[in-house]
Amino acid sequence: MADKTPEKAPTTDPATVGPSPGPPTTPTAPDVLTTAPGYQVRRLYQAYLAMWLRVVGQTLTGPQFAVLTTVRANPGSDQSSLASAVALDTSTMADLARRLENRGLLERRTASSDGRRKLLHLTPEGERALREAGGRVRELNERLLARYDSGNRERLLRELTALADDWERLSVGT
Secondary structure (H helix, E strand, C coil): CCCCCCCCCCCCCHHHCCCCCCCCCCCCCCHHHHCCHHHHHHHHHHHHHHHHHHHCCCCCCHHHHHHHHHHHHCCCCEHHHHHHHCCCCHHHHHHHHHHHHHCCCEEEEECCCCCCCEEEEECHHHHHHHHHHHHHHHHHHHHHCCCCCHHHHHHHHHHHHHHHHHHHHHHCCC
């Protein structure tokens, strides 16, 4: 004899109830972020770091390049003054200088007048590393500014410098 039990309706998974899913959408940042200058600056910096690695390489980081370049322009300057010149705090500068010294790129000499002051000098190896990276850094800068003619580049760099100066003043509360 045949079973007279009525067939059950197929059950539906609650996760699939509702409109059928279309292709996945890519989330976008909300206006509260995209209209925030800090968010845009962070995006620029992330893109800059990625470009630095691709164009300049991993031999020197941007801050290391900045320190070596500034030491070359100001040999024998003290570590603290150089930190200010390249926008690093003194503890970061001390660590960075120690690492550059360990790699043989920089020499730190104790000032005769004050044993706490470290005077920085490039080594021949530091000069070589700076020379080798210099061309790649110029190439990176050219690629980053390629969409601007020379007059607009100068204007952009003046505006970026003014913005950095303003934000630095704001960060220390003056």
